[in-house]
Amino acid sequence: MNLFGLVRRELSHRKGQAVSGLLAIVLGVAVIVALRSVTRVSEIAVATKLDNLGANILVLPIGTSVDDYRSADIDAATLPEEYVERIVASTLPGVDNLSPKLTRRMEVGGQKLVVTGILPTNEIASKPVWQLDALSGGAAHACSKDAGAYVNPRLKRKAVGSLDEQECLVGAAAAARLKVVKGATVDLGGTPLKVEAVIPETGTVDDDRIFVHLRTMQRVTATPGKVSSIEIMGCCNAITDGLLGKLRNVLPDTKITTVQQIVATQIETNALVKKVSFAFLWVVLVVGGLSIGNSIWANVNQRRREIGILRLLGTPRGGIYGLLLGKAAFLGVVGGFLGWVIGTIAGSTLGADITGLEVRPVGALLGTSLLVAVGTSLLGAFLPAHLASRIEPQADLGET
Amino acid sequence: MTLERVGKRYAHADGPVDALADVDLALPEGAFVTVTGPSGSGKSTLLMLLGGLSRPTSGRIAFRDRPLGTLPDAELALHRRLRLGFVMQSFCLIPYLTAVENVELALALAAVDRKLRREKALALLGQVDLSARANHLPRELSMGQQQRVALARAFAKEPLLVLADEPTGNLDPRLSRDILDLLEQMNRERQTAVVMVTHSPEAAERGTMRVALEAGRVVDASPGLRLPAPAATA
Numbered sequence: 001m002n003l004f005g006l007v008r009r010e011l012s013h014r015k016g017q018a019v020s021g022l023l024a025i026v027l028g029v030a031v032i033v034a035l036r037s038v039t040r041v042s043e044i045a046v047a048t049k050l051d052n053l054g055a056n057i058l059v060l061p062i063g064t065s066v067d068d069y070r071s072a073d074i075d076a077a078t079l080p081e082e083y084v085e086r087i088v089a090s091t092l093p094g095v096d097n098l099s100p101k102l103t104r105r106m107e108v109g110g111q112k113l114v115v116t117g118i119l120p121t122n123e124i125a126s127k128p129v130w131q132l133d134a135l136s137g138g139a140a141h142a143c144s145k146d147a148g149a150y151v152n153p154r155l156k157r158k159a160v161g162s163l164d165e166q167e168c169l170v171g172a173a174a175a176a177r178l179k180v181v182k183g184a185t186v187d188l189g190g191t192p193l194k195v196e197a198v199i200p201e202t203g204t205v206d207d208d209r210i211f212v213h214l215r216t217m218q219r220v221t222a223t224p225g226k227v228s229s230i231e232i233m234g235c236c237n238a239i240t241d242g243l244l245g246k247l248r249n250v251l252p253d254t255k256i257t258t259v260q261q262i263v264a265t266q267i268e269t270n271a272l273v274k275k276v277s278f279a280f281l282w283v284v285l286v287v288g289g290l291s292i293g294n295s296i297w298a299n300v301n302q303r304r305r306e307i308g309i310l311r312l313l314g315t316p317r318g319g320i321y322g323l324l325l326g327k328a329a330f331l332g333v334v335g336g337f338l339g340w341v342i343g344t345i346a347g348s349t350l351g352a353d354i355t356g357l358e359v360r361p362v363g364a365l366l367g368t369s370l371l372v373a374v375g376t377s378l379l380g381a382f383l384p385a386h387l388a389s390r391i392e393p394q395a396d397l398g399e400t
Numbered sequence: 401m402t403l404e405r406v407g408k409r410y411a412h413a414d415g416p417v418d419a420l421a422d423v424d425l426a427l428p429e430g431a432f433v434t435v436t437g438p439s440g441s442g443k444s445t446l447l448m449l450l451g452g453l454s455r456p457t458s459g460r461i462a463f464r465d466r467p468l469g470t471l472p473d474a475e476l477a478l479h480r481r482l483r484l485g486f487v488m489q490s491f492c493l494i495p496y497l498t499a500v501e502n503v504e505l506a507l508a509l510a511a512v513d514r515k516l517r518r519e520k521a522l523a524l525l526g527q528v529d530l531s532a533r534a535n536h537l538p539r540e541l542s543m544g545q546q547q548r549v550a551l552a553r554a555f556a557k558e559p560l561l562v563l564a565d566e567p568t569g570n571l572d573p574r575l576s577r578d579i580l581d582l583l584e585q586m587n588r589e590r591q592t593a594v595v596m597v598t599h600s601p602e603a604a605e606r607g608t609m610r611v612a613l614e615a616g617r618v619v620d621a622s623p624g625l626r627l628p629a630p631a632a633t634a
Contacts, residue, residue, distance in 0.1 A: 013495070
């Protein structure tokens with residue numbers, strides 16, 4: 001029998017009181033865990049959506065219309081390609097990939113088509129819809145001196161291995177209009193280009209485009225060192241954390257837009273739920289702390305005689321603190337764990353109904369739950385424990 | 401333990417109350433001292449002062465020359481934990497601990513080795529004839545049995561002094577005799593000093609030395625309890 005044993009035995013002796021003290025902590029932690037579990041999954045879903053869209057930030061010359069995000073850069077004025085280096089040099093967090101391109105409407109094989117000059121590795125890395133074996137040449141890597149220079153190495157997508165300056169990729173609709181297949185040759189402003197591949201139908205404007213190497217495009221259009229847009233694949237959280245503003249600081253004479261609006265509602269909901277869960281955190285701290293404090297206070301009053309006996313037997317004031325704060329900490333651990341379990345179950349069941357997403361247990365929230373619950377319990381129990389430690393040994397022993 | 405001109409004064413709305421005044425006593429080691437006196441004579445106050453549960457407002461109390469009155473709270477707690485045992489009228493057992501756990505608790509507080517605690521606690525309960533009730537909660541024991549658990553707890557850590565405040569006050573005459581027999585036996589066998597406060601003349605007879613109090617003053621004391629006269633100075 002030691003002080004911990006005493007806490008354990010006392011708790012099992014007064015189970016009802018312990019349960020009522022725990023209730024506020026359990027419920028509060030459960031609500032926080034449920035909200036955070038759902039928000040976390042929703043955040044991942046938003047990030048995945050943005051990721052699947054490919055590049056989600058577009059840097060354009062000032063004055064460009066962005067009515068249609070996918071075709072905003074066609075015939076746009078140009079930007080110095082050096083801007084790409086400027087973004088790289090800024091080392092802004094959340095910039096995963098940079099894809100400079102030069103797009104123009106041109107006559108190819110008697111057809112008016114949109115031709116886009118790209119740096120192949122960068123372009124493929126930012127377009128998941130292109131991740132097809134027919135086009136891929138292995139993991140992203142540089143296929144020319146400058147290609148791949150702006151790819152975040154953690155992007156492990158497959159990329160075109162060998163689109164060189166005499167080759168092109170043709171969108172499915174463009175290939176149909178030109179009546180070309182893989183291996184054919186098309187003429188671009190007097191430069192013959194071999195069709196390296198026909199991109200399977202993507203359902204985007206890319207279907208009507210021809211993709212050539214950026215250097216070829218700059219040469220054919222006589223715009224060396226110029227691009228019409230820079231596509232950036234930005235991390236979702238970084239975008240919501242103000243990446244656009246930071247980019248605008250780096251490139252003040254450009255127009256920077258994003259496809260964030262596609263998932264804007266979900267991002268707003270996530271932010272709202274995040275705020276609500278923080279508000280709940282305060283509620284738990286206050287209500288849970290008061291509840292545990294009240295429970296320990298009632299416990300101290302009920303145990304005045306018992307505390308007197310312990311003091312009589314030589315328990316120092318610190319031992320009384322230890323006894324009551326130990327009990328509060330134990331209740332906190334149990335409350336935090338139960339709250340996490342209940343919150344996770346609630347998040348999984350209700351979250352799936354509300355968001356349509358599969359909500360899985362978030363292990364990291366267990367640590368937070370325990371921390372909040374134990375901290376709250378200790379805060380709530382401190383004053384009653386302090387007052388209990390002042391109980392004199394002879395108090396309430398009923399002696400004559 | 402020595403008490404020199406010890407007094408205890410309590411503040412009261414009607415004016416200060418002297419619960420004890422000018423008490424001079426020397427308690428020899430291993431003695432069985434009984435303290436008698438009418439209600440309000442200061443018996444329990446004396447016991448509280450001896451146990452370091454209260455501090456004198458005047459005079460000096462020393463345990464083996466160590467002044468108790470000025471010790472900080474933590475050291476007084478340590479003193480109680482290691483050197484003193486208590487037997488109170490209301491038994492003072494922890495209600496949710498079994499008999500053996502109640503005894504073990506005193507041993508744990510005295511930092512007795514974990515492995516020895518259970519063994520010693522059971523041995524003590526055997527000595528007070530409660531082996532069969534070792535795993536019973538206080539509410540499952542009779543009052544006499546509860547007081548025997550309290551006795552076992554008081555003597556378990558082999559203290560230098562056991563303080564007993566009306567230990568038979570709640571018991572019938574037969575159980576009272578049992579408890580007094582046990583106190584005597586423990587005192588004799590273990591050479592642990594006992595100071596017992598009692599109303600009962602019969603219980604008082606058990607002491608090898610006696611102190612009588614009245615209105616907070618010592619009115620009678622066995623010769624062995626008197627402080628030696630200070631050495632005459634030239």
